[in-house]
Amino acid sequence: MSPLARTAPVPAATDPAIIRNFCIIAHIDHGKSTLADRMLQATGVVQPREMKAQYLDRMDIERERGITIKSQAVRMPWELEGKAHALNMIDTPGHVDFTYEVSRSLAACEGAILLVDAAQGIEAQTLANLYMAMENDLTIIPVLNKIDLPAAQPEKYAEELANLIGGEPDDVLRVSGKTGEGVEALLDKIVRDLPAPVGDADAPARAMIFDSVYDSYRGVVTYVRVVDGNLKPRERIQMMSTRASHELLEIGVSSPEPQPTKGLGVGEVGYLITGVKDVRQSKVGDTVTNLNKPASEQLAGYDEPKPMVFSGLYPLDGSDYPALRDALEKLQLNDAALIYEPETSVALGFGFRVGFLGLLHLEIVRERLEREFGLDLISTAPNVVYQVMTEDKATVTVTNPSEFPEGKILEVREPMVSATVLAPSEFVGTIMELCQARRGQMGGMDYLSEDRVEMHYRLPLAEIVFDFFDHLKSRTRGYASLDWKADGEQVADLVKVDVLLQGDHVDAFSAITHKDKAYAYGLMMTKKLRELIPRQQFEVPIQAAIGSRIIARENIRAIRKDVLAKCYGGDISRKRKLLEKQKEGKKRMKTVGRVEVPQEAFIAALSSQSAAGEKKK
Numbered sequence: 001m002s003p004l005a006r007t008a009p010v011p012a013a014t015d016p017a018i019i020r021n022f023c024i025i026a027h028i029d030h031g032k033s034t035l036a037d038r039m040l041q042a043t044g045v046v047q048p049r050e051m052k053a054q055y056l057d058r059m060d061i062e063r064e065r066g067i068t069i070k071s072q073a074v075r076m077p078w079e080l081e082g083k084a085h086a087l088n089m090i091d092t093p094g095h096v097d098f099t100y101e102v103s104r105s106l107a108a109c110e111g112a113i114l115l116v117d118a119a120q121g122i123e124a125q126t127l128a129n130l131y132m133a134m135e136n137d138l139t140i141i142p143v144l145n146k147i148d149l150p151a152a153q154p155e156k157y158a159e160e161l162a163n164l165i166g167g168e169p170d171d172v173l174r175v176s177g178k179t180g181e182g183v184e185a186l187l188d189k190i191v192r193d194l195p196a197p198v199g200d201a202d203a204p205a206r207a208m209i210f211d212s213v214y215d216s217y218r219g220v221v222t223y224v225r226v227v228d229g230n231l232k233p234r235e236r237i238q239m240m241s242t243r244a245s246h247e248l249l250e251i252g253v254s255s256p257e258p259q260p261t262k263g264l265g266v267g268e269v270g271y272l273i274t275g276v277k278d279v280r281q282s283k284v285g286d287t288v289t290n291l292n293k294p295a296s297e298q299l300a301g302y303d304e305p306k307p308m309v310f311s312g313l314y315p316l317d318g319s320d321y322p323a324l325r326d327a328l329e330k331l332q333l334n335d336a337a338l339i340y341e342p343e344t345s346v347a348l349g350f351g352f353r354v355g356f357l358g359l360l361h362l363e364i365v366r367e368r369l370e371r372e373f374g375l376d377l378i379s380t381a382p383n384v385v386y387q388v389m390t391e392d393k394a395t396v397t398v399t400n401p402s403e404f405p406e407g408k409i410l411e412v413r414e415p416m417v418s419a420t421v422l423a424p425s426e427f428v429g430t431i432m433e434l435c436q437a438r439r440g441q442m443g444g445m446d447y448l449s450e451d452r453v454e455m456h457y458r459l460p461l462a463e464i465v466f467d468f469f470d471h472l473k474s475r476t477r478g479y480a481s482l483d484w485k486a487d488g489e490q491v492a493d494l495v496k497v498d499v500l501l502q503g504d505h506v507d508a509f510s511a512i513t514h515k516d517k518a519y520a521y522g523l524m525m526t527k528k529l530r531e532l533i534p535r536q537q538f539e540v541p542i543q544a545a546i547g548s549r550i551i552a553r554e555n556i557r558a559i560r561k562d563v564l565a566k567c568y569g570g571d572i573s574r575k576r577k578l579l580e581k582q583k584e585g586k587k588r589m590k591t592v593g594r595v596e597v598p599q600e601a602f603i604a605a606l607s608s609q610s611a612a613g614e615k616k617k
């Protein structure tokens with residue numbers, strides 16, 4: 001049958017029996033976006049001449065880095081045995097920082113395609129996503145991708161997959177997102193195997209928001225899945241958590257370009273436009289209902305994204321501060337997970353403390369600020385969030401080492417994660433060593449097959465979020481994969497290490513570390529600063545301290561720099577010129593106490609400090 005005959009247009013406000021809502025879940029780089037591209041082509045919603053790789057990845061950064069950050073939903077027609085169907089595909093991101101986006105997408109679907117690279121097999125995020133899909137009671141269609149690769153081992157991995165989710169290896173579909181092989185069979189299987197959505201068409205409307213995107217032309221575009229009732233244009237709708245009401249200016253489906261419709265009914269996935277300007281007014285996880293005939297109960301929401309890593313962002317040029325504030329405000333319209341507040345630093349001036357989901361999120365935000373808003377930025381070493389209990393039993397939330405309370409401290413709690421590492425069994429020893437060095441507690445080990453093992457650990461977030469993955473990869477020659485999720489807190493022996501120049505604190509270099517690592521940090525910072533700070537006209541001690549206890553010390557010897565020395569006997573105007581020049585130079589200096597430090601020294605020290613984290617992509 002020709003593809004055209006199978007892709008007849010589907011009317012809007014459709015009978016739920018012909019709808020199939022699904023997402024594709026996979027480990028990063030196993031080929032979700034490429035497969036989604038082939039489906040768009042096979043169903044005829046994108047014409048070959050309009051096709052570009054990773055059609056659904058709209059942001060430049062997504063395309064350049066080949067990763068998916070925001071999820072997107074698209075509706076595709078597909079005919080099976082002469083009957084038209086509407087398939088709603090929700091593309092999901094694969095990186096661990098964006099797991100919360102996966103969980104929202106899953107809640108909008110009845111089924112999931114579990115996509116596994118036929119040359120790599122099951123990886124840590126394959127498992128994490130599969131478990132999440134099972135928790136949401138989704139029907140799973142296992143699929144092996146990249147069967148065109150010479151290194152593909154479909155037999156071996158079909159068996160691994162069948163063992164994991166039950167069923168026969170022959171039931172595992174084999175496709176190639178590159179050549180398109182098997183894609184039509186997969187579309188048929190989606191129609192046959194996935195359940196149609198069920199809901200009460202006559203009940204008051206309830207639709208779940210699973211994504212909210214800011215569009216500079218149309219304002220906030222909200223993606224919803226209708227569970228009960230229906231929504232129509234020009235009606236007034238209400239957000240159930242905030243009770244805010246809006247007029248529905250436009251409602252429609254993405255196919256994949258927006259197509260306004262006369263409404264959305266039970267089981268349908270589409271978008272709403274209400275004229276709100278800020279994604280936070282259209283909160284992901286909220287339920288949309290009809291203002292005149294409101295539903296009595298909200299749908300179960302999902303966890304709000306929670307920032308895990310904080311870092312200070314400062315403009316290199318202090319006069320860019322208002323521009324940075326405006327840029328952050330704009331980015332936040334589009335990124336509900338981004339939070340920030342102003343802060344000042346002795347060393348760096350005015351800036352913002354910004355919360356991120358992880359290091360990748362940090363890098364992306366920073367890159368967007370620099371690229372889209374033309375800002376030059378410096379970011380301070382990232383840290384996690386600590387809870388500190390002081391002597392009077394007050395608990396202080398610390399997102400910046402400078403907020404660490406002075407005086408006696410009863411306990412410090414740090415965030416924990418439960419991590420899964422998947423690797424060939426020959427690497428078990430070296431992985432255990434690494435996890436122990438990072439204060440990990442082993443939770444058990446499962447063999448997926450004879451030579452592949454799944455290891456469970458509970459680890460402090462601060463030990464895993466920065467450079468753990470790099471170390472894991474280099475110890476296992478790139479074969480290990482990692483996934484983790486937040487898992488409570490633990491009390492730990494944590495201290496704040498301060499860095500002092502001539503007795504004055506330099507806030508940008510303070511860090512909260514485990515007691516055992518405090519000395520190493522102190523030594524490293526004092527040494528580095530001695531190399532970076534030029535000699536002054538007096539001796540400058542550089543110290544690292546925990547409270548009032550000095551743990552490391554370096555000295556910068558004094559020098560007397562007489563700029564007039566070489567003009568002995570010269571004329572007065574030349575002397576003046578030299579003095580002027582010296583004054584200019586001083587403007588670029590930051591003064592800490594009496595010590596003048598070139599801004600470049602701060603930047604150099606901070607960038608090498610966070611280099612370990614920056615490498616992790």
Ligand SMILES: Nc1nc2c(ncn2[C@@H]2O[C@H](COP(=O)(O)OP(=O)(O)OP(=O)(O)O)[C@@H](O)[C@H]2O)c(=O)[nH]1
Pocket residue numbers: 026027028029030031032033034035066067068092093094095145146147148149175176177178179
């Ligand atoms: N040979 C071959 N390569 C493929 C196939 N499918 C995807 N690839 C390649 O695998 C790489 C990853 O593919 P993507 O589609 O970007 O992977 P993804 O899972 O969407 O990645 P994220 O969006 O970051 O989660 C790309 O270089 C693709 O060209 C396939 O069937 N065969």
